Amino acid sequence: MERRAEALTMAAAALLAAFAVALVNFANGGSVDAQTGLTFLVFVLAFGTIFVSVRAFAPRATPLLLPPVVALVAIGFLEIYRLAPERAGLQRWWLLIAAGVAAVTLMLLGRGTTSILRRYRNLILLLSIGLLLLPNLPNDWGLPLRGLEVNGSRLWIVLDLRFTQMQFQPAELAKLGMVIFFAGYLADHQRALREAHRRIGPIRLPEPRQLIPLLLAWGGSIFILIWQRDLGASVLLFAGFVLLLYAATGTTGYLVAGGLMTITGAAAAAYLFDHVQRRVVAWLTPFEHYQDEGFQIAQGLFALGTGSLTGAGPGLGRPDLIPNASTDFIFAAVGEELGLAGTVAVLALFALVIAVGFGISFRSRDTFRKLLAAGLTFVMAVQVFLIVGGVLRLVPLTGITLPFMSYGGSALVGNMVLLALLLRISHEEAT
């Protein structure tokens, strides 16, 4: 019964994507064309693959995760198609690839259990660090693989196969590797980390020696910030680690220390680095710096305000006025064309996915899986908060993608693998 309901809601979400494409066509004076059917087919094929893999390799997984994710991908796809139809074509390919990768992930994990990830955590860490470093490959070594600088950030690699070029943001996958490592490391060391502390009066402080991992993670984040100028990934990784550390130990001290380090790091970065400084200026006073730093945020807010309650309608607003609308500002594009109804729906869908993710963690008996599910959910939640909060001026804009929605293949692949991991854990821990 549950599986049928899941399949039906997923099909409904796929229809939503096709319907949205048709609406955008109407708005531009066209009619129902091949794009509509193609979109529906790709959605059915991609999520059908995942659905079948779940039945085969994780049959007891929760049915609540996939449908909201399909809906999020559909709404994101609507705005991508509306902003740049040629990108939407690419995104469809990426959706198929991501679904394939997710299916393969499920299949591989289906042979054993997720515990295998715990065993190989150090290898995964090395791979992740390698992936993170890839964009720093110099351009002039003549390798088919080279780094690429986009908008002043160095987080892309280009795979140049002569006949075609593929661009990839390795951090999107490295992010998952890091979370797996954190979860594995903390599952092994949680007792030591929890119990080694000193008391100064009523305050419990961790042993200085136990702060070393924290310091390492902090250093890694700062490295990313300096060498790759990726504020988003930097904050995301550090926040993910601190939250997991707290979850594993229950020691508020780590949270306090991590918070202090974040503030120190952020203040120093804002003081030292131009690109961080500009973000802060844009965050605090977007309208005063409308012509330069604040333009993107101001346009995002205009888009949200103009969209108001019900939005302009798919294809009928002007989200193309916002720089990077299909990646960083896709949430504002949704707000302009689907209005408050659309933005609240998106937030509700994310809330559902996050709640289910936490639920999987709560129900897990195995420490590693509990921490992994929690960590994956944290990372996704923090990412949603950072980018949506950035658009809404709650936090400075960090320029990361909105999971499942933004244009970008690497992000989609990364998030689909994240989804596959959560599904698999929920299967293994099903009672």
Add this chain to the structure above:
Amino acid sequence: MNGPIRRVAIGVFICMSLLLAGVTWYQVVRADELRNDQRNPRPLLSERGKERGLIVTADGTVLARSIEDPEDPRSFVREYPEGAQFAHLVGYSSFLVGSSGLEGAYGPDLRSRRDLTISDLVAALLGRDLRPNSIEVTVDPDLQRAAYDALGSNRGAVVALDPATGAVLASVSSPSYDPSLLLGNDAAEQFDILRDDPTRPLLDRGTREIYPPGSTFKTVVAAAALDTGAADPGTTFDDPAEFQLPGSNATISNANGRPCNDGVTATLLEAFVRSCNTIFADLSIQLGAVDIGITADALGFNQEIAYEWEVPEAVWNTEQLAQDAAALGQSGIGERDVRATPLHMAMVAAAVANDGAAVSPYAVSRIFGPDGTTAEETQVAELGRAMSSETAMTLTQMMERVVTEGTGRGAAVPGVRVAGKTGTSTGADDFPNPWFIGFAPVDDPTIAIAVLIEGSEASGESASGGSVAAPIASRLFELWLSG
């Protein structure tokens, strides 16, 4: 371990609530402020980029159309191929300075229907054509252009109607402007220049300004006299050189300063053909403000007449004039507080031509869909009977005499029977406003016309309806009836 995770989860959901509060703040509380922010181009762009329907004449002359923006194939720009000659009628639709004319009046019909109303959505899903509707106007492009040329450098207006239906055949105001100036990014500056121009090129003198109608108003007084039976063309009146207004030191004299006829008596016909102020002042006082008012009201005075946009009311103040014989005498010759638009005086001529039945003027004959099918057709609206059929016939004969032997000889067209009435009212700075109203051909009128020249230094102190306005009407009658 679930304890700390739960606390983090609670933190996460507090953050999600913050996001909800954030979207509500920007999309509800501050939505209007953000939407209307000067720097937000969206509201203007939503109007600018959209396709608008055609404005065409019955013979297919395009007066306004939307073409694809060469710089942005997904949006449209408006084009006015006929420019200044049709500017006041067609108007403009500018994303910076608003709209006017038919562009403004038919804005909702011409606008693209690709909006987010439920009915449009349903229509789209049913495969209906969502391209905007178009409008067909009644004007004759040749007549319109000829009227514009005939006015030349004069300030003034020409309005021509089909007397039977009220369809506008030409509506020209001069000087005019190029409406495409108001479409660009510098529209606001261009608009300021036009607005501050002392010759007021933006003003549609034909339908948006009222002038004292002068002696053309004598057709109304004569109609009232004939209708009530107070006089007929042969009725005689005293013929002084100056008419002494009762209860006043002021007198009324004729344009040439002499008596109307022989200085003893003159008939109504003679007074009408020669446009004698003395006798019409006398007649008006004899008739009374009320009787004239009944005819004037039946011709649409003192009420809002239905047109494509709001037209200032023509004025005949019955109540006030009933108390003031001197003012009534002056008003009977279309001076003092009597006012009418050229459009309205064309209606008066049309009513005489149409057997005494007045019709509402209109300029748009139909609204049609993108496939050409009519969506809405204008029905001829009878305003009502302004005068009896006999009165109209008699008045027609009198007006024909004006053109054959009276002040309106300038309006004559060889081989065509033309009826008309001249007027020369007091305009701004005491410069005379020459007028002519009339129709042709007399047996079966197909055109009724009003010509007004707004008095200014350019038209001079000696311009009269007969010398300036009537020849313009003649040219247009000739063009219309030869075609």
